Amino acid sequence: MEALLNEWLWQEKFWLPPGVGWKDIQTQGADGRFPLPRDLIYTLPLAFAFIALRYVFERLIAVPLSKRLGVKDRIRIRAASVPKLETFYKQNRRQPSQSEIVVxxxxxxxxxxxxxxxxxxxxxxDRPSNTKKFCEASWRFVFYLAAFTAGLASLINTPWFWDHRECWRGYPKQPVAEAHHWYYILEMGFYLSLLLSVSVDVKRKDFKEQVIHHIATLFLIGFSYCANYVRVGTLVMFVHDSSDFLLESAKMFHYAGWTTTCDSLFVVFAVVFLVTRLVVLPSRVIYSTLVVSKDYFKPFNGYYFFNALLLVLQALHIFWAYLILRMVYKFVFLGKVERDERSDEESEVEDEEEEDEPEEDGDEFSWEQRKGTINSKLASLANNCVLNNLTNQRNINSRLPKAR
Structure with a gap:
């Protein structure tokens, strides 16, 4: 197996510039280690460790925190037990056509x-509750904030953080500091855990784009580590982490109903996202990998592969920036953010709560329908009474000065 991998996968012409072999970068450096492909094997057990840690975090920290912040879940009527409909729902589709309804x-x-x-x-x-979405957002917020803080602390004093030409001087014989090694391993383990748990997480409108993003990120991190693109790779990860924790914090307050705080954080996130993803990343990082790097080595297969992945990420950034700008436009000029444009909403069409009136037939779930309809009508009646009282009181107050 090792011989087969060395012959097909680990060919030096794929991963390293011409004239450089694996032996040239497999020695331990005085200032740190040199990256080896076998180091990435630790990311798989680390991904499962992240999943287990997330399970504990959500139940011991996120759920109590959601209650403290006032996150409320909508009460939904459970569908009655109808085996044939349940079978169709699970095996065929969740929203049948008119002809299927007749059958x-x-x-x-x-x-x-x-x-x-x-x-x-x-x-x-089956729709996820606000508590579930809050727990997911809080877990990502904690990791992205920790990753951003750790990345800033490990990169602030490095020469390539300020001068991107330093990413390529001496490449690929560049030792990797221990902090940057674990920065890579932890980031890759976390994104692998997100990909493994994508089937049970909240399914959003940009679900396909998120999956593509996770896969491209894993390939980008894995290849850049094996080919010792670590210096420029740390910059790419840091740029992404700088805005992600702001988005997750805005989601948390959105689920808690803190509208003003949510909108303020979203505006800050939008500014940071647009600056880092549409200005800093293409003008500094991608330009450095596409143009500046050729001053230090001749392009090879890995050069094209790495830049192709970066361009895929950049295309996704442009797509998300379009959605963000639409939301900002509605927030600034219309005074509100439409619910269906937030990135944390599910991809499925929103179903209204109980609106139908019960029919005459007394079937096995007609009482559930009646109860839901009565509750919704009582709530609507109460709201109307409150609104009418407030309106009448406002009209009375406006007439008092004239009466006096």
């Missing part, structure tokens, strides 16, 4: 309206 109605002996109501209840039942 299901004949099989179950239910009206089309009740079939539609059942599927709406069932979809709402």
């Amino acid at each position: 299901l109605g004949k099989q179950c002996g239910l009206s089309q309206r009740k079939i539609q109501t059942w599927f709406r209840h069932r979809r709402n039942q």
Whole structure:
């Protein structure tokens, strides 16, 4: 297996510039270690450790914190037990077509309206709660904030943080400091844990883009470590971490209902994101890898692969920047941010809570429908009474000066 990997995967022409071999960078340096591909094997158990740590964090810290901040979950009516509909829901689709509703109605002996109501209840039942979304955002916030702080502390005194030409002087025979080695390992382990848990996390509107982002990031981190692109790789990770923790904090306050704090943090995030992802990253980092690096070595296969991954990330940044600018426009000029444009909303169409009135037939879940309808109407009636009282009181107050 090792011989096969050395022959096909670890060929020096793929990973290193012409004239440089693995033996040239596999010696221990006085200022640190040289990166070796086998170091990345630790990222897999580390990813599972992150998943376990996240499980403990969400239950011991995130859930109590969500209650302290006032996160509230919507109460949804559970769909009645109808085996044929449940089988169709799990094996076929969550939102049947009109013809499928007709067929299901004949099989179950239910009206089309009740079939539609059942599927709406069932979809709402599977929608993640605000507490679950808050826990996910808080976990990412903690990691991104820690990664940003650690990255800043380890890079602030390095020469390539200020002069990007230092990323390539002496390449690839550049020793890697212990702090930067673990910076790489932890970042790759975390993104691998996100990819492994993507099926159970909240599914957002940009789900496909997120998966592409995670895969491109893993390839980028893994290749840059093996090819000793560590200096420029640390800059790429630091640029990404600088805005991610702001977005996650805005999400946390959004779920808690702190609208003013959420919108303020989102504006700060938007500014940082646009500056770092659309200005700093392309003008400094990508320009350095595409143009400046050729002053120090001839382009090789790894050069094209690394830059192709960077360009994929940059394309995703442009896509997200478009969504962010739309949200900022609505916030500034319309005074609000539309709910369906936030990146933390699910990709599925929002289902309204119980709106249908119960039908005459007394089937097995008509009482649940009636109860949901009564509760929604009582809440609506109470709100209308409050609004009417406030309106009447405001009208009375406006007339008092004239009466006097």
